Amino acid sequence: MSDSDVVDVTRTPVQGGADHYESTLRHRPRGPHDGGPEMIQMLDPEGQRVDMGGAGEYAHHVDALTPDELRGFYRDLVLLRRFDLEATALQRQGELGLWVSLLGQEASQIGCGRAMRRQDHAFPGYREHGIAWCRGLDPMRLIAMYRGVDRCAWDPEEFGLHTYTVVIGNQVLLGTGYAMGVQRDGAVGTGDPDRDTAVVAFMGDGATAQGDVNEGFVFAGVNDSPIVFFCQNNQWAISEPNERQMRSPIYKRADGFGFPGVRVDGNDVLATYAVTKELLDRARAGQGPALIEAFTYRMAAHTTSDDPTKYRFSAEVEMWKLRDPIARFKTWLAHEGIADHTYFAQIDAEADALAAQVREATITMPDPPMGEIFDHVYVEPHRQVEDDRAFLAAYLDSFVDEEVA
Amino acid sequence: MATTKMTIAKALNAGLRRAMENDPKVLIQGEDVGKLGGVFRITEHLQKDFGEDRVIDTPLAESGIMGTAIGMALRGYRPVVEIQFDGFVYPAFDQIVSQLAKLRSRSRGAIRLPVVVRIPMGGGIGAVEHHSESNEAYFAHTLGLKVVFCSNPTDAYWMIQQAIACDDPVIFYEPKRRYHEKGEIDLDASGPASDLFSARTVREGSDLTLACYGPMVRTCLDAAAAAEQEGRLLEVIDLRSVSPLDINALTTSVTKTGRLVVVHEASGFVGMGAEIAAAVTERCFYALEAPVLRVTGWNAPYPPSKIEELFLPDLDRVLDGVDRALAY
Ligand SMILES: Cc1ncc(C[n+]2csc(CCOP(=O)(O)OP(=O)(O)O)c2C)c(N)n1
Ligand SMILES: [Mg+2]
Numbered sequence: 173m174s175d176s177d178v179v180d181v182t183r184t185p186v187q188g189g190a191d192h193y194e195s196t197l198r199h200r201p202r203g204p205h206d207g208g209p210e211m212i213q214m215l216d217p218e219g220q221r222v223d224m225g226g227a228g229e230y231a232h233h234v235d236a237l238t239p240d241e242l243r244g245f246y247r248d249l250v251l252l253r254r255f256d257l258e259a260t261a262l263q264r265q266g267e268l269g270l271w272v273s274l275l276g277q278e279a280s281q282i283g284c285g286r287a288m289r290r291q292d293h294a295f296p297g298y299r300e301h302g303i304a305w306c307r308g309l310d311p312m313r314l315i316a317m318y319r320g321v322d323r324c325a326w327d328p329e330e331f332g333l334h335t336y337t338v339v340i341g342n343q344v345l346l347g348t349g350y351a352m353g354v355q356r357d358g359a360v361g362t363g364d365p366d367r368d369t370a371v372v373a374f375m376g377d378g379a380t381a382q383g384d385v386n387e388g389f390v391f392a393g394v395n396d397s398p399i400v401f402f403c404q405n406n407q408w409a410i411s412e413p414n415e416r417q418m419r420s421p422i423y424k425r426a427d428g429f430g431f432p433g434v435r436v437d438g439n440d441v442l443a444t445y446a447v448t449k450e451l452l453d454r455a456r457a458g459q460g461p462a463l464i465e466a467f468t469y470r471m472a473a474h475t476t477s478d479d480p481t482k483y484r485f486s487a488e489v490e491m492w493k494l495r496d497p498i499a500r501f502k503t504w505l506a507h508e509g510i511a512d513h514t515y516f517a518q519i520d521a522e523a524d525a526l527a528a529q530v531r532e533a534t535i536t537m538p539d540p541p542m543g544e545i546f547d548h549v550y551v552e553p554h555r556q557v558e559d560d561r562a563f564l565a566a567y568l569d570s571f572v573d574e575e576v577a
Numbered sequence: 578m579a580t581t582k583m584t585i586a587k588a589l590n591a592g593l594r595r596a597m598e599n600d601p602k603v604l605i606q607g608e609d610v611g612k613l614g615g616v617f618r619i620t621e622h623l624q625k626d627f628g629e630d631r632v633i634d635t636p637l638a639e640s641g642i643m644g645t646a647i648g649m650a651l652r653g654y655r656p657v658v659e660i661q662f663d664g665f666v667y668p669a670f671d672q673i674v675s676q677l678a679k680l681r682s683r684s685r686g687a688i689r690l691p692v693v694v695r696i697p698m699g700g701g702i703g704a705v706e707h708h709s710e711s712n713e714a715y716f717a718h719t720l721g722l723k724v725v726f727c728s729n730p731t732d733a734y735w736m737i738q739q740a741i742a743c744d745d746p747v748i749f750y751e752p753k754r755r756y757h758e759k760g761e762i763d764l765d766a767s768g769p770a771s772d773l774f775s776a777r778t779v780r781e782g783s784d785l786t787l788a789c790y791g792p793m794v795r796t797c798l799d800a801a802a803a804a805e806q807e808g809r810l811l812e813v814i815d816l817r818s819v820s821p822l823d824i825n826a827l828t829t830s831v832t833k834t835g836r837l838v839v840v841h842e843a844s845g846f847v848g849m850g851a852e853i854a855a856a857v858t859e860r861c862f863y864a865l866e867a868p869v870l871r872v873t874g875w876n877a878p879y880p881p882s883k884i885e886e887l888f889l890p891d892l893d894r895v896l897d898g899v900d901r902a903l904a905y
Binding site: 321 | 609612636637640668708876882883
């Protein structure tokens with residue numbers, strides 16, 4: 173399958189003038205969505221090591237991985253999925269207001285997250301639980317946000333992880349600006365592996381329509397900023413398929429902004445790792461931005477509030493099940509003799525323990541105090557905020573007094 | 578007269594359908610409005626029945642949605658834009674403020690922009706950040722826009738049609754936490770009972786006036802019912818439109834009751850309550866027996882949902898405001 177099959181633009185001339193075209197795009201049936209021959213793939217869905225889409229160029233990064241690191245990827249994938257499923261279950265039981273599942277996108281995020289260095293900085297959307305995991309954030313911080321207890325109250329500098337961003341695309345400009353700051357600090361191209369820094373900004377396929385995202389590309393392009401734009405193309409933006417958002421493949425857009433773009437199999441952890449590693453190294457070396465399109469699939473609903481049966485066929489989901497990111501990696505690890513039954517069983521047990529821990533910590537998580545409304549609105553006190561804080565405190569006290577009396 | 582029991586959500590859907598049937602120039606565009614029928618299902622089945630040319634699933638870009646809607650209006654269409662949640666209107670803010678609001682005066686009246694911007698607004702649904710905002714003051718402060726709120730199914734049904742028929746741009750707020758509240762509607766009535774921009778007295782009383790709109794109308798009606806138990810007769814005015822503001826309805830009521838409490842979810846600081854208090858005080862200072870008081874969301878960003886009940890004015894807080902006004 174070629175590019176043009178992925179996002180086909182079939183235009184039929186209309187009678188009466190060469191300048192007038194009628195689009196037939198909307199009537200086009202959805203294609204097979206296998207990413208096409210340009211997609212970089214190292215592990216096929218059956219768990220065979222392959223060299224697709226020019227993967228060979230990146231293979232040295234995989235060759236450099238130790239068996240411990242490879243087993244670590246597996247552990248990440250399994251624990252992340254288990255955490256995500258537990259969070260979905262907790263939402264169903266009323267313990268969370270919402271959950272945004274990353275089911276199916278684990279390899280995109282673990283591959284990318286493990287390619288980052290300590291000093292790098294990630295700018296996530298709202299589904300990047302695997303990135304948060306790799307940055308060392310306690311997953312309960314994510315639970316707290318979706319339980320409605322806080323709004324990402326972690327210190328971004330501590331983890332090299334900006335807060336989650338819910339407004340589609342905003343974080344892409346923030347990440348670009350952060351990378352411009354990195355340049356001004358002289359933290360690119362020094363050759364010192366612990367100093368040279370890159371930024372990764374995350375977005376979905378739908379987000380590529382936003383002005384902020386395109387402006388981020390422009391700014392990073394003209395500034396040669398050390399940033400990798402990591403787009404998880406999970407084929408859907410809520411109910412809208414790729415066809416409603418774009419007419420040419422995402423990775424190809426980079427060309428127009430003046431930096432390289434690649435499509436990688438987002439369900440192949442080796443490929444996402446290797447490609448991200450290569451392009452992050454390049455950015456840290458001062459060679460400018462890049463766009464990675466991780467071709468993957470949103471296996472779950474958009475969020476727990478969504479009902480995908482309204483707009484997509486289960487056959488499509490079934491087909492993507494066969495491309496599961498964890499199954500293929502497990503097969504390969506076993507085949508290579510890197511991990512065995514005992515190891516897999518041990519990770520399953522660890523995942524069970526994590527799930528139990530998450531459940532317990534969620535159920536016992538206290539509500540925030542009243543002060544949470546007014547704390548931290550400004551660095552310095554603000555008269556009108558403080559007036560309302562005092563007013564609410566007195567108002568709540570009036571009930572206590574009544575109860576006592 | 579044949580009435581039907583309907584939710585606000587269904588009434589909006591029926592109103593949109595009728596507007597589309599009556600005028601082939603009416604279009605709908607927004608994110609997920611087509612096949613899904615919108616995340617709140619307000620546009621459910623409309624794409625199926627009116628086609629993809631009239632109900633457009635757009636790319637995910639609010640500035641694009643807004644700017645192209647204005648462009649289609651320039652070409653003679655009457656676009657109804659859906660902004661998925663209140664907090665996502667800001668990418669479209671530039672197009673709304675710089676073009677939608679100003680093209681008519683810029684062109685000395687040559688241009689009309691009959692564009693409706695539907696925004697599900699307000700909190701109380703346990704949502705994550707950016708899904709619970711009340712941003713009406715930004716738009717009311719932008720002259721060139723009209724800003725209205727529906728608060729019940731009958732108004733939802735008629736007001737959406739009136740907004741679409743209006744030749745000026747209308748920001749149309751829908752109280753999302755009330756979407757599923759039901760009421761009787763007469764779908765066969767030949768037209769609406771009131772003008773789109775006039776307030777309505779939804780409960781008569783003599784002791785104090787509560788002015789409210791959108792989601793707070795239900796809260797104020799509940800508060801008035803509770804106050805009656807204590808012998809206090811509150812008048813409740815559903816403003817319906819905050820720009821233009823039906824000041825006469827307020828001064829008439831305040832002249833009778835002598836006291837006014839304004840209730841809204843948005844923060845009080847530079848909110849609609851401030852404008853209303855000033856406008857009423859300027860006009861009927863001698864009729865007032867107490868300062869105009871405000872019961873509003875606090876002066877802070879909307880909090881995490883676990884404590885949103887502390888942020889939102891509720892029955893107790895409205896009654897507390899009533900007590901304070903009556904204490905003068
Ligand atoms: C500015 C803005 N508009 C609308 C929304 C509502 N919304 C949340 S997620 C989403 C779809 C996002 O799709 P995509 O970028 O593909 O990311 P995915 O959710 O698939 O990971 C929409 C429309 C939003 N969060 N922000
Ligand atoms: Mg997507």
